Amino acid sequence: MSLSVRPRLTQALENGSKADKGLANFMLNAMAEVPFETAASLAAKVGVSEATVGRFCRSMGYKSFKDLKEHLKADLGDRPWLVSDRLSELTRTARTDQSHLHLGMEMEIAAVVRVYELAGTPEWQRAVERLASSEAVYVAGFQTERGIAQYFANQMQYLRDRVTLLNLADGNFAEVLASDGNACLVIFEARRYSRLAKLLAREAQELGIPVTLITDVFCDWGHDVAQEVFAVPTQFNQFWDSTAQMASLCNLLINGVFLELGPDVETRLKRIATLYGSFIGHVGDPVAPIKK
Known part of the structure; x- marks a missing residue:
């Protein structure tokens, strides 16, 4: 094959069907987790059928999802596979609470690695430079992610002025959408996504206000309404999705802005x-x- 897995997934994200885009988006944003997935588990997470996963893989030139994972080693190296046997053994043989903690720990470690990988991308540096240089920074968070948004805004206020956590009670987002000057917007949201998050991002983009979206790996609409999408893993073998790694990403962003400001x-x-x-x-x- 002339192309490795990653660029093929990128092509599917740009040109594929809705199901293809959902699968490609998840795999691109959770690349380190793909070795631990099966066709059935991937289908369940993305909300498609197992047969759709198979068709998606074949459309990109792979015999099956297993074949795709074998080719994925060229993109990732062997690192994710170093713990795959241990994870499989834990899943097969251990049903105690401790075994679930072990599995969750491995998944959280992989998530931290993913966050640090994001911090090394050109998109990250672009966002950091904008957060440091824009005249005003607006921050929005919805549902349970509102707390993380407030944390980010409060920490940023220590570094620079004109950082505002948007008031959701106003119902119009005039603080940012009716503002003058050079502003940018940071949005925090995870599934099930508030319709306000997508509407706000789309309206800001139409007004020429750059948007940085911090979300989970299941978000398939972010690239249509944001300049940067930083998607972090949120599933760690727990009852509820965990957005803890969003806080880790926040800290790295804040550190990047600190270094940029000097x-x-x-x-x-x-x-x-x-x-x-x-x-x-x-x-x-x-x-x-x-x-x-």
């Missing part, structure tokens, strides 16, 4: 610490007299 950011950090000390104070470590 030494001058220290002045703002000291000023904020002094203000906090003046109004509220830190336990056992006053940095300024508390105002009365």
